[in-house]
Amino acid sequence: xxxxxxxxxxxxxxxxxxxxxxxxxxxxxxxxxxxxxxxxxxxxxxxxxxxxxxxxxxxxxxxxxxxxxxxxxxxxxxxxxxxxxxxxxxxxxxxxxxxxxxxxxxxxxxxxxxxxxxxxxxxxxxxxxxxxxxxxxxxxxxxxxxxxxxxxxxxxxxxxxxxxxxxxxxxxxxxxxxxxxxxxxxxxxxxxxxxxxxxxxxxxxxxxxxxxxxxxxxxxxxxxxxxxxxxxxxxxxxxxxxxxxxxxxxxxxxxxxxxxxxxxxxxxxxxxxxxxxxxxxxxxxxxxxxxxxxxxxxxxxxxxxxxxxxxxxxxxxxxxxxxxxxxxxxxxxxxxxx
Amino acid sequence: xxxxxxxxxxxxxxxxxxxxxxxxxxxxxxxxxxxxxxxxxxxxxxxxxxxxxxxxxxxxxxxxxxxxxxxxxxxxxxxxxxxxxxxxxxxxxxxxxxxxxxxxxxxxxxxxxxxxxxxxxxxxxxxxxxxxxxxxxxxxxxxxxxxxxxxxxxxxxxxxxxxxxxxxxxxxxxxxxxxxxxxxxxxxxxxxxxxxxxxxxxxxxxxxxxxxxxxxxxxxxxxxxxxxxxxxxxxxxxxxxxxxxxxxxxxxxxxxxxxxxxxxxxxxxxxxxxxxxxxxxxxxxxxxxxxxxxxxxxxxxxxxxxxxxxxxxxxxxxxxxxxxxxxxxxxxxxxxxxxxxxxxxxxxxxxxxxxxxxxxxxxxxxxxxxxxxxxxxxxxxxxxxxxxxxxxxxxxxxxxxxxxxxxx
Ligand SMILES: Cc1ncc(C[n+]2csc(CCOP(=O)(O)OP(=O)(O)O)c2C)c(N)n1
Ligand SMILES: [Mg+2]
Numbered sequence: 001x002x003x004x005x006x007x008x009x010x011x012x013x014x015x016x017x018x019x020x021x022x023x024x025x026x027x028x029x030x031x032x033x034x035x036x037x038x039x040x041x042x043x044x045x046x047x048x049x050x051x052x053x054x055x056x057x058x059x060x061x062x063x064x065x066x067x068x069x070x071x072x073x074x075x076x077x078x079x080x081x082x083x084x085x086x087x088x089x090x091x092x093x094x095x096x097x098x099x100x101x102x103x104x105x106x107x108x109x110x111x112x113x114x115x116x117x118x119x120x121x122x123x124x125x126x127x128x129x130x131x132x133x134x135x136x137x138x139x140x141x142x143x144x145x146x147x148x149x150x151x152x153x154x155x156x157x158x159x160x161x162x163x164x165x166x167x168x169x170x171x172x173x174x175x176x177x178x179x180x181x182x183x184x185x186x187x188x189x190x191x192x193x194x195x196x197x198x199x200x201x202x203x204x205x206x207x208x209x210x211x212x213x214x215x216x217x218x219x220x221x222x223x224x225x226x227x228x229x230x231x232x233x234x235x236x237x238x239x240x241x242x243x244x245x246x247x248x249x250x251x252x253x254x255x256x257x258x259x260x261x262x263x264x265x266x267x268x269x270x271x272x273x274x275x276x277x278x279x280x281x282x283x284x285x286x287x288x289x290x291x292x293x294x295x296x297x298x299x300x301x302x303x304x305x306x307x308x309x310x311x312x313x314x315x316x317x318x319x320x321x322x323x324x325x326x327x328x329x330x331x332x333x334x335x336x337x338x
Numbered sequence: 339x340x341x342x343x344x345x346x347x348x349x350x351x352x353x354x355x356x357x358x359x360x361x362x363x364x365x366x367x368x369x370x371x372x373x374x375x376x377x378x379x380x381x382x383x384x385x386x387x388x389x390x391x392x393x394x395x396x397x398x399x400x401x402x403x404x405x406x407x408x409x410x411x412x413x414x415x416x417x418x419x420x421x422x423x424x425x426x427x428x429x430x431x432x433x434x435x436x437x438x439x440x441x442x443x444x445x446x447x448x449x450x451x452x453x454x455x456x457x458x459x460x461x462x463x464x465x466x467x468x469x470x471x472x473x474x475x476x477x478x479x480x481x482x483x484x485x486x487x488x489x490x491x492x493x494x495x496x497x498x499x500x501x502x503x504x505x506x507x508x509x510x511x512x513x514x515x516x517x518x519x520x521x522x523x524x525x526x527x528x529x530x531x532x533x534x535x536x537x538x539x540x541x542x543x544x545x546x547x548x549x550x551x552x553x554x555x556x557x558x559x560x561x562x563x564x565x566x567x568x569x570x571x572x573x574x575x576x577x578x579x580x581x582x583x584x585x586x587x588x589x590x591x592x593x594x595x596x597x598x599x600x601x602x603x604x605x606x607x608x609x610x611x612x613x614x615x616x617x618x619x620x621x622x623x624x625x626x627x628x629x630x631x632x633x634x635x636x637x638x639x640x641x642x643x644x645x646x647x648x649x650x651x652x653x654x655x656x657x658x659x660x661x662x663x664x665x666x667x668x669x670x671x672x673x674x675x676x677x678x679x680x681x682x683x684x685x686x687x688x689x690x691x692x693x694x695x696x697x698x699x700x701x702x703x704x705x706x707x708x709x710x711x712x713x714x715x716x717x718x719x720x721x722x723x724x725x726x727x728x729x730x731x732x733x734x735x736x737x738x739x740x741x742x743x744x745x746x
Pocket of ligand 1: 029554
């Protein structure tokens with residue numbers, strides 16, 4: 001099986017869909033000739049031409065707005081917002097338009113678009129290259145929100161997203177683009193070529209939207225996480241020796257509640273972990289779901305570990321980042337409680 | 339069957355990509371001195387051609403000619419040249435720090451120095467700029483302490499912005515330098531609002547917005563124009579057209595078949611298009627717009643025509659998307675060299691003084707860097723406490739709790 005980085009897997013998914021379906025178009029800032037600042041669309045314009053893969057003006061509301069118009073015509077745009085931190089100018093187009101076309105027109109018009117955007121920190125990018133705004137989208141009815149944590153899922157989920165008839169926000173944790181980063185920034189980075197999840201089948205396959213994966217089985221405590229935090233959780237598990245069951249949600253909206261409930265009922269403990277700011281983060285929704293569905297199975301309160309409620313800092317990045325030490329400390333405290 | 343041929347989709351292409359010969363034949367360059375200088379109270383409709391042509395002062399022989407050459411003191415020119423040398427030297431030194439792993443990120447303004455330096459020279463204390471990341475010249479031509487500036491580049495314990503911002507995103511109200519946002523275009527319209535406030539309060543201060551050619555595509559650019567058009571506040575709206583926006587060229591912002599300056603005309607805003615590599619033209623045009631604003635005649639839009647000689651940033655490699663020789667072929671030349679030659683021609687400057695100025699600034703910047711490095715490099719020395727302060731004026735309980743939990 002081909003070994004791929006997450007960048008290559010994402011590119012391959014677009015390549016597969018561009019090849020299969022004439023209605024798929026790919027565009028965004030620096031996406032065409034150059035192939036994207038993270039190189040995710042590298043070579044696609046050469047292969048499919050400027051009619052299918054092209055640069056856009058630096059205007060995020062324009063990128064999403066034109067994609068909605070194309071979707072209304074019958075195309076299936078897969079667009080890139082260069083950094084998730086720059087998605088806000090497009091927020092109105094996503095929230096008030098893409099999310100509601102189907103409902104308000106009684107299916108007369110739909111918005112079958114995929115919005116790819118790199119998120120998360122760990123690259124010393126400061127407050128405008130590090131954010132994780134997923135909760136701003138899971139809060140909106142009518143859009144789906146996904147975030148893969150590895151090349152295999154990235155390709156399968158992106159193909160599902162492009163084929164989906166509803167708008168999908170596809171977050172790409174940029175710190176995972178080249179390897180399974182576990183939060184130990186001072187250790188040498190490993191890359192996907194040495195990882196099982198870097199095995200990516202050629203051609204078409206899908207990972208369904210709305211299905212979580214049990215990333216690592218365990219019996220002491222369930223960790224609900226996604227994106228970069230999956231590998232952070234795994235590092236904390238190893239380092240503490242606590243037998244955590246790590247659930248990689250992959251899809252936040254819709255959410256795979258069954259997998260969550262099954263795990264928490266088994267372990268009796270639940271930690272919710274994300275890089276985004278704590279307050280009103282997606283973790284609040286997860287904690288509420290667990291409380292509603294698993295209350296009588298819980299041996300300890302649900303614990304949230306997340307980014308602090310501050311702008312993403314530049315110099316203090318590693319104090320901010322919820323790394324394995326912080327996760328490990330909270331895990332131990334949870335196991336000691338009761 | 340339709341009687342029409344299938345429609346065609348248009349994606350603009352630059353005149354050259356890697357491997358091609360650079361081609362700037364599409365850029366029309368009028369002779370220096372050939373463009374008229376209207377009175378500052380001229381209406382937009384009565385000076386339309388100034389949005390399409392190019393105000394230029396220095397001719398091929400390095401002589402200052404035409405109506406825009408008048409009334410520029412030797413002092414302005416000499417100070418301007420020195421400040422440009424200072425900016426270029428600073429950029430080179432900070433690039434070296436990035437290569438040495440002492441800072442995470444840097445952006446140079448090579449080839450564009452005349453614009454910020456010349457513009458700043460036309461402003462007065464109290465005026466406010468809303469800059470992008472490529473106007474370090476606005477700060478480096480003031481007395482803003484170099485030591486502080488380098489500490490921000492190093493994100494160390496003396497970083498004036500406490501490690502919260504990217505190295506190059508300075509802020510100094512005292513020096514008329516609004517805190518830079520990483521989000522493109524947002525501040526163009528804020529400059530208009532600042533100018534409106536000055537007028538609401540009956541003040542005499544003016545504001546200047548700054549934006550790159552690529553970023554004129556942002557919706558906020560258009561918001562700035564309509565608000566400036568409606569309220570006629572004392573604001574100067576600067577577009578730095580350096581031909582490139584990372585890998586996309588000016589045509590991707592619609593700047594290929596109509597100039598950026600021409601956009602202002604639809605909003606009834608007087609517009610100038612200026613050779614941004616000609617310090618004298620920059621200073622003259624800036625002074626003209628400043629005078630208009632100060633006399634209550636409203637906004638001016640200026641397109642500065644220049645070329646981004648440097649890579650977009652330290653994360654960028656322009657050989658991937660533009661001809662290697664393009665910057666050498668740029669027809670408007672090097673702003674620093676052009677001013678230098680002009681001053682030497684007039685006997686106001688010499689090669690020796692130039693070399694001496696370069697080594698003086700080099701020493702100044704090296705000394706500041708050496709001192710700054712004592713306080714840490716690459717984020718070291720910055721306290722995690724800095725994250726929590728100033729999110730709000732008063733720290734709310736939940737943040738206090740988070741800070742305590744981190745133990746800082
Ligand atoms: C809202 C937003 N979208 C995208 C970006 C990413 N980005 C940073 S600089 C840049 C190019 C800007 O080009 P231009 O406006 O011409 O300015 P220049 O870099 O040439 O000075 C892009 C796309 C951003 N910072 N903010
Ligand atoms: Mg530009």
